[in-house]
Amino acid sequence: MSDYRIHGATGEWEVVIGLEVHAQVVSNAKLFSGAATAFGAEPNSQVSLVDAAMPGMLPVLNGECVRQAVRTGMAINAQINAWSRFDRKNYFYPDLPQGYQISQLYHPIVGEGEIEIELEGGATAKVGVERIHLEQDAGKMLHDQHPSMSYVDLNRSGVALMEIVSKPDMRSPEEAGAYVRKLRSILRYVGSCDGNMEQGSMRADVNVSVRKPGQPFGTRTETKNVNSVRFIMAAIEYEANRQVEVLEDGGTIVQETRLFDPDKGETRSLRSKEEAHDYRYFPDPDLLPVELSDAFLAECRESLPELPDAKRARYQDGLGLSAYAANVLTAEVETARWFEQLLAATGEEHAQRAANWVTSDLFGALNRLGRTIEDSPVSAAQAAELLTLTADGTLSGSLAKQVFEIMLETGQDPGAIVEERGLKQTSDTGAIEAVIAGILAANPGQLEQYRGGKEQLFGFFVGQTMKAMQGKANPAVVNELLKKALG
């Protein structure tokens, strides 16, 4: 793995990282109630009697959330536990109406799995996943609504989360970043989490410790609820350096919960283990164990799409794309989906040209316009038509670029643009010869120099001809006829 090291006064330190990623399950309803889960709704507008923990209310497991967790487990080749159970994690907090969170401590639905990550320079590494369990999210405290009191919004209360617990397998901020990006990519392929870190549907608790290489694990700290890849990497870097400093100053690391402050780029202590809760976990008596049938498991497996690793391999080995293109085109499920729509229209024999066009022309344009591929102004079908017009010689490279710009602006189909604006490439030798004759007559000086041996001037004549033909002349034909005319 990584040779990332912190260079301290006493020598080199290795960083050990484990991540607990909380991923909100894509589902119309909460884990144990029928309430809706849309983001950004009015406070307390998506709260059922169960979510508010009214007396006598009971949880009923949402089967779709189970299905999503199982599919996610399958996507990372994890052990799926056909028998799992929910436990109560007891603690008091105003955003936790029941006074306990329903989670899975003793018997999680998904056991050990593995995720392959891609590192700088094409290297890969494997990060173990310890388990995935289902649990309820808590509500949200609002501290800015009243001068002396806090309010609570229970819209998130009871929303289903998958907690994906990695093994302490990562050794650098880069590896942690690559792990989260890859995990996010897989979740989005599977469709079990939208991966939206800004809206909090994916966030990580970051466990960090340091040690001298070859020594046993050091004491770790846990930095809670970090909500972007950049922040996760920054938190690790800060925390690892802080720990090295503490240790080299003769101090000890306290096992504690910390918070990352994105403005200052630092972590600070939230509470120490000594004042940590005793959560008094025990099996939730309101719920039966979850037993998964073979038929259910088979259905989950069949419903899985082609996953990023398999797709990337197929793009490289099957379509002959470069490692770079295969990576870029498969990292995000939307990109892959768009690219495959394009290929379906052009035919796979045009895969390399299509890949080049997408990674350079399309990405360049989207970048310039500040858009994502999901709201690209040009559809995959339109792009396929554009590529076909280039392939069959209707458009030259430069004409194609012109047409693409117009497509981006107007959203029109390329065929219509070519027709309407007469942008078709011409190979009409008669017309081209007439233009060439005019150009030669108008530039006797250059003609004389050329014939006198200054052959670089050939480009000048090509340019003049193309310009006179408004770029529509077939460049190959122009070259050929010019050579003949210039003798």
Added chain:
Amino acid sequence: MSDLTDLTVAAIRDGVRDGAFSAREVATAFNANVEKGRALNAYVVETPDHALAAADAADAARASGDLKPLSGVPLGIKDLFATKGVQTTAGSNMLGGFEPVYESTVSGKLFEAGAGMLGKLNMDEFAMGSSNETSAYGPVISPWRRNDGGNAPLAPGGSSGGSASAVAARLCPGATGTDTGGSIRQPAAFVGISGIKPTYGRCSRWGVVAFASSLDQAGPMARDVRDCAILLEAMSGFDAKDSTSLNMPVPNWEAALSGDIRGKKIGIPKEYRIEGVPAEIDAVWQQGIERMRDAGAEIVEVSLPHTKYALPTYYIIAPAEASSNLARYDGVRYGKRSPGEGGIDGMYRATRHDGFGKEVKRRIMIGTYVLSAGFYDAYFNQAQKVRTLIARDFQKVFEQVDLILTPTAPSAAFALGDKTSDPLAMYLNDVFAVPASLAGLPAMSVPAGLDGQGLPLGLQLIGRAFDEQGVLDAGLALEERSTFTHRAEAWW
């Protein structure tokens, strides 16, 4: 018209159907009794209008020919059941004034079946107690008095003490109860009425304020076995809102009810003969055995070897679940809130200090302790294992016999205040009741006789899972032979 309140549920239903009297007359008579019986403190809320409205609907239904199974029958509802728009307190200050916006599945089914509600019945706070003395709204008093001439007010048992007293004193013909570790059967025995706790999962727990989720079961309390069958039929049924609800059809228990138990095997567990139990209890049990034999049943001595661990097991599991179930009463969203000092923790502390009574606090502390890190395996986990062994004891015995006959409680009703200072003595009241609760089995108490002080004693029938019919039939056989016609003289 006061004799209408002497009628059973079946007789009221049939009388309304046959036009012998109107449902309104019945409701009016019971409403009057409820008012007259206030000295018993059985009701915490009276809802005469609810009873009258249901009665009028029943009379109208009779006119139009679409009577429902319980048309014309007014009932008392234990205050543990959430009733829409009607105060539901679970006997606690914590829920003082709490009016749910929802109706519990069980009370909803009863109303759907045509029943009316006379009021909400007093109970031990959060169903924790065996004498109804832990209620925040004062103890319920049993209509019974000892025949020694003293007027010591007696406990009606608990936690369904209000239900027991109200049925025995004719303040309702039938009531709902709930039973976590004997809370239907022990009070039924104390006041000389019948009560059945069905198989765990028969009655939905949705909308029933939770005490110990893996044990809580609703059931009816009424004057006789037939009434229990009628009411249980209306209360039972699968409910998708309760994940532990049984997804099985509800049998027609009343239609199939028969005291003919010839050829049935009745087990007599030797472990239920315990030291310190009055000889009178043993005598009534012996008499019950004779009556079963007389009914043509075969008596078989059986062994339930883990019985002696049932009470300690129960007092680990029930408080553990309760400590978690009652965490929601934190003053944040509904119910009592005491502001306290020192932010949110201060508010929690003050709210729970003021809102919960002593027994509830005791059980929350026990439950918190047995779930704590370092104690979990020794207590909670061990208790779960013992619970499995207790269930297995029953399974084995039920390979040999059809039913088990035991005393319901180890004593007759005691005087108020007698056991409040000794929680363990109080807990012992449920020694015969908790094994069936831990095993989730149907169990019923039927009146069997009087002790030397003229107080009722009950016998318990425990059946196989889902065999409420067997329990009810044997209960009826016992009832037919006991001819228990005693009733408390009205002093209130």
